[in-house]
Amino acid sequence: MASSREKVVAHIEQDLASVVAAAVDAIRTSIPAYRDLHGPQLADVEAIAFWSLRRLITLWSDGSGVVDHRDQSRFRAIGAARASDGRPLTDVLRAYRVASSVFLRHVGGVYLDDLDPSDVVELSVTVLEAVDAISEEITEAYTTAREQLTSNRNQAQATLLDDLVVGRRTSPGALADRSRELGIELPAHPHLLIAQTSGSQITDKTVDALLTALGITRLSRPSHLCTRREQRAILLLPNTVTLEKVDDACRTLLLHGCLVERRPLGEVSASYRVASDALDTAPAHAFHGRSVLDEGDAQLLALLTARPTADTTAVVRAVLGPLTEAANGHILDGVSAFISTGTATAAASELRLHPQTLRYRLRRARELTGRDPRHAWHRLALDTALQLRQLAST
Numbered sequence: 001m002a003s004s005r006e007k008v009v010a011h012i013e014q015d016l017a018s019v020v021a022a023a024v025d026a027i028r029t030s031i032p033a034y035r036d037l038h039g040p041q042l043a044d045v046e047a048i049a050f051w052s053l054r055r056l057i058t059l060w061s062d063g064s065g066v067v068d069h070r071d072q073s074r075f076r077a078i079g080a081a082r083a084s085d086g087r088p089l090t091d092v093l094r095a096y097r098v099a100s101s102v103f104l105r106h107v108g109g110v111y112l113d114d115l116d117p118s119d120v121v122e123l124s125v126t127v128l129e130a131v132d133a134i135s136e137e138i139t140e141a142y143t144t145a146r147e148q149l150t151s152n153r154n155q156a157q158a159t160l161l162d163d164l165v166v167g168r169r170t171s172p173g174a175l176a177d178r179s180r181e182l183g184i185e186l187p188a189h190p191h192l193l194i195a196q197t198s199g200s201q202i203t204d205k206t207v208d209a210l211l212t213a214l215g216i217t218r219l220s221r222p223s224h225l226c227t228r229r230e231q232r233a234i235l236l237l238p239n240t241v242t243l244e245k246v247d248d249a250c251r252t253l254l255l256h257g258c259l260v261e262r263r264p265l266g267e268v269s270a271s272y273r274v275a276s277d278a279l280d281t282a283p284a285h286a287f288h289g290r291s292v293l294d295e296g297d298a299q300l301l302a303l304l305t306a307r308p309t310a311d312t313t314a315v316v317r318a319v320l321g322p323l324t325e326a327a328n329g330h331i332l333d334g335v336s337a338f339i340s341t342g343t344a345t346a347a348a349s350e351l352r353l354h355p356q357t358l359r360y361r362l363r364r365a366r367e368l369t370g371r372d373p374r375h376a377w378h379r380l381a382l383d384t385a386l387q388l389r390q391l392a393s394t
Contacts (some may be wrong), residue, residue: 017050087182159227
């Protein structure tokens with residue numbers, strides 16, 4: 001004849017699906033790291049909860065109360081997986097305690113009158129010993145995996161940027177998964193910077209100094225990536241970093257670079273190509289008064305060198321920027337007149353303005369675009385963009 005414990009175990013196994021659902025709900029409610037899980041991640045939590053509670057029932061039913069080596073191996077695998085996806089260890093361990101609490105409350109609330117006191121005591125001891133054994137295995141595996149991940153993190157992050165540069169695995173889902181695994185938070189529209197020294201390979205020390213000068217450290221939760229290619233450093237930077245700050249840092253470190261600002265993550269490969277080509281083809285006077293080219297320079301050089309990726313619309317957008325807005329039409333007219341006549345006085349006469357008014361408009365153009373039409377390279381960029389805009393309108 002079946003004992004009272006055997007009868008209760010049979011009933012609990014029939015209830016297990018609802019107990020697991022209640023346990024997962026409790027975990028998501030009480031632990032922030034689990035609150036937003038969905039899809040495969042949520043299904044993984046549900047499967048682990050079902051298996052863990054089923055094993056707990058078995059340990060209590062047969063009276064062994066001992067977690068065997070197969071259980072230990074599985075919990076070590078779970079600990080390593082949670083380390084990889086960045087879930088905090090304290091939250092992982094707490095999830096098992098929450099699930100165990102839900103299980104105990106269910107048994108006590110529904111079957112207490114059907115059990116002997118010794119059964120209740122043994123169930124409580126089994127749960128405590130199991131949670132203790134689970135915590136030990138998960139903690140050890142989690143710690144080991146985190147140490148390995150940390151030692152390999154820089155290489156893994158460089159690999160991610162390498163993939164972005166060549167256009168591999170750039171779907172939003174794949175990027176989100178890899179970013180989560182690496183513990184990084186990439187902006188949706190980052191800056192891409194390529195930096196180089198004159199004639200020598202850029203070193204780790206120089207890259208670290210550049211990141212420090214930009215206010216980016218490796219100690220904080222990363223929002224950047226670094227890699228190298230052809231003696232150049234490639235950096236994916238937060239879009240809070242300004243071109244002026246990047247230029248100051250590169251000038252201090254005797255670097256030349258090209259910065260493409262606020263382009264979508266999925267366009268990193270295109271940004272890399274246009275920036276890399278710009279550094280290959282830019283004349284020395286393009287760096288007059290600065291150390292870093294911008295996207296306008298890169299797009300202009302792609303056009304001048306007849307690259308297949310040359311985009312006249314991108315030249316106009318990147319070079320003229322806010323000058324194409326209706327509110328700045330008078331400034332654009334001043335720049336156009338200055339380029340066509342060659343002097344502020346002649347341009348003012350053409351527009352029937354006072355020369356000081358024309359000079360003010362040129363100053364505003366420099367502030368808005370970073371380009372000074374008095375210098376040859378900027379004058380070429382502005383003139384080309386103006387002509388392309390005119391051709392597009394006609």
